[in-house]
Amino acid sequence: MKTPPENSTPLNPAEIAREAFRQLAMQKIAPTPEAYHAAYNKISGVIETHNPQIILNDFATELTRLPGEASFFGKRLRKAAESNNWAAYQEDLNELINNQIKPSMQVVAAPAVSTVAQVIAADTEQTQLLRELLTRTLTFAVASLLSNIPELAAESEALGNAIKDARTDAELTDIGNRLKQLCFRIELKSGDIAEQQDMLLRLFRLLLDNVSYLLDDDSWLRGQINVVQNLIAGPVNHHALEDATQSLKEVIYKQGTLKDSLSEAKITVKNMITIFIDRLGSIATTTGDYHGKIDIYTQKIAQAQHISELNTILDDVMRDTRSIQAEALKSRDEMLVAHKEAQDAEARIHLLESQLAEVSALASHDQLTNSLNRRGLDDVFEREQARADRHGTTLSIAMLDIDDFKKLNDTYGHEAGDEALIHIVRIVKDTLRSMDVVGRFGGEEFIIVLPDTPTIEAVDVVGRLQKELTKRIFMFNNQKLFITFSAGVATRAPNEAMAETIRRADEAMYKAKKTGKNRVVAAD
Numbered sequence: 255m256k257t258p259p260e261n262s263t264p265l266n267p268a269e270i271a272r273e274a275f276r277q278l279a280m281q282k283i284a285p286t287p288e289a290y291h292a293a294y295n296k297i298s299g300v301i302e303t304h305n306p307q308i309i310l311n312d313f314a315t316e317l318t319r320l321p322g323e324a325s326f327f328g329k330r331l332r333k334a335a336e337s338n339n340w341a342a343y344q345e346d347l348n349e350l351i352n353n354q355i356k357p358s359m360q361v362v363a364a365p366a367v368s369t370v371a372q373v374i375a376a377d378t379e380q381t382q383l384l385r386e387l388l389t390r391t392l393t394f395a396v397a398s399l400l401s402n403i404p405e406l407a408a409e410s411e412a413l414g415n416a417i418k419d420a421r422t423d424a425e426l427t428d429i430g431n432r433l434k435q436l437c438f439r440i441e442l443k444s445g446d447i448a449e450q451q452d453m454l455l456r457l458f459r460l461l462l463d464n465v466s467y468l469l470d471d472d473s474w475l476r477g478q479i480n481v482v483q484n485l486i487a488g489p490v491n492h493h494a495l496e497d498a499t500q501s502l503k504e505v506i507y508k509q510g511t512l513k514d515s516l517s518e519a520k521i522t523v524k525n526m527i528t529i530f531i532d533r534l535g536s537i538a539t540t541t542g543d544y545h546g547k548i549d550i551y552t553q554k555i556a557q558a559q560h561i562s563e564l565n566t567i568l569d570d571v572m573r574d575t576r577s578i579q580a581e582a583l584k585s586r587d588e589m590l591v592a593h594k595e596a597q598d599a600e601a602r603i604h605l606l607e608s609q610l611a612e613v614s615a616l617a618s619h620d621q622l623t624n625s626l627n628r629r630g631l632d633d634v635f636e637r638e639q640a641r642a643d644r645h646g647t648t649l650s651i652a653m654l655d656i657d658d659f660k661k662l663n664d665t666y667g668h669e670a671g672d673e674a675l676i677h678i679v680r681i682v683k684d685t686l687r688s689m690d691v692v693g694r695f696g697g698e699e700f701i702i703v704l705p706d707t708p709t710i711e712a713v714d715v716v717g718r719l720q721k722e723l724t725k726r727i728f729m730f731n732n733q734k735l736f737i738t739f740s741a742g743v744a745t746r747a748p749n750e751a752m753a754e755t756i757r758r759a760d761e762a763m764y765k766a767k768k769t770g771k772n773r774v775v776a777a778d
């Protein structure tokens with residue numbers, strides 16, 4: 255739409271063209287078609303708004319100013335616009351959209367200008383997410399795992415932050431190299447740490463062996479030391495450490511209180527004895543004085559001339575005799591009291607000592623199921639294999655492992671698992687002979703020691719247990735839960751080490767698991 259300027263004589267097109275060139279020269283603007291076009295419009299007062307042709311032409315002109323392919327399309331579009339060939343314009347425009355604009359909007363498409371900076375600048379949502387995850391992993395997770403090695407933790411944090419901001423090829427390459435370096439240093443350090451832990455463990459073992467040797471006759475302390483020795487003999491895992499710490503804490507606490515009472519009782523006995531000796535001393539002194547006085551009175555009697563003198567002497571003798579009698583009575587009463595207190599204290603000492611022995615037994619029992627623990631089982635193995643060797647009898651063991659225990663824990667919670675362990679031990683204890691012993695070998699594994707029992711009978715015994723377990727259903731939160739176990743039975747060969755018999759029982763139990771669970775298999 256043309257709008258001639260107000261209050262002016264309109265110029266003719268030739269004059270406008272001349273004036274346009276003049277103004278461009280004055281403003282030192284290169285006389286490009288666009289510049290000329292703009293100057294011409296300005297002079298002629300043309301305000302061209304909403305004119306599609308002009309808009310499309312301007313769009314094409316703008317495109318020519320962009321680098322690469324975009325400029326090429328700009329030229330083609332402008333040519334079409336200038337020659338009013340709108341069909342060609344539309345075709346070029348479609349080509350521009352399909353070949354350039356659409357692909358640049360897709361994740362995998364290469365952008366029109368393919369520099370790394372632009373690729374990264376155009377972070378897709380996924381790239382952004384990955385970048386954030388990597389940053390968080392390095393800044394929080396890895397750094398906190400490395401908190402004991404400050405220099406590596408700092409490097410991990412620095413790398414996390416660098417990843418956040420990295421945009422260029424060079425920055426990314428640098429980060430890649432630093433990451434490789436960090437991984438390498440972590441590998442080296444963890445090797446060092448494992449070696450240090452191993453050395454510490456060996457040192458600890460040595461220390462315990464020596465302490466245990468020195469405390470040969472101190473049974474309650476030996477119990478604790480054995481627990482720790484057993485613990486570090488096998489692979490040390492978190493669960494086992496917690497169990498051992500818990501059982502030791504309880505034992506130590508109870509022993510602490512009992513030991514305090516014991517030393518109090520011992521002090522009482524000591525005091526009684528001191529009183530007793532004091533009294534004996536004072537009686538001795540008094541009677542010694544008395545004897546001395548009697549000697550003097552005897553001399554006085556011998557030398558006495560008058561009966562009145564004798565009376566006085568006799569009064570003195572009577573007074574001294576009464577006083578020594580009173581002294582003797584007093585000492586006797588005091589000694590009786592002291593004797594009674596000493597007897598009471600002695601009785602308390604016996605009681606406390608037996609309680610101490612009971613508490614020490616805790617160290618050989620599993621706290622949850624109150625069956626023997628590994629240490630307790632070791633003692634039983636030692637005792638029973640010696641007995642079997644002595645009497646030439648057959649010793650069998652059964653290894654029990656609850657089936658799908660993890661599923662039980664996962665479905666009903668750890669507490670249900672714990673209750674199931676207690677339930678099984680209760681049934682085993684109720685069902686077996688008094689000479690048979692059950693112990694917890696590991697998490698959900700138990701060993702039953704069956705003295706004087708050949709393989710075939712041992713298999714029968716375990717089968718009976720399985721039947722009993724199906725009869726006495728396990729209840730948890732008023733729900734009936736069906737639990738079963740698989741078992742392996744092994745009979746100790748003559749002179750076979752107990753560890754080997756256990757290994758064979760374990761192997762047989764594994765076969766029972768493999769062949770369908772809830773079964774008993776005898777070892778070869």
Ligand SMILES: Nc1nc2c(ncn2[C@@H]2O[C@H](COP(=O)(O)OP(=O)(O)OP(=O)(O)O)[C@@H](O)[C@H]2O)c(=O)[nH]1
Nearest residue numbers: 656657658659660661663668669671672697698767
């Ligand atoms: N509740 C409870 N769970 C324990 C205890 N000790 C070990 N466990 C769990 O027992 C589970 C044993 O799982 P697995 O070794 O996979 O054995 P499983 O699920 O019985 O599978 P199968 O032996 O093949 O039948 C693990 O999840 C342990 O966490 C414990 O004292 N209490």
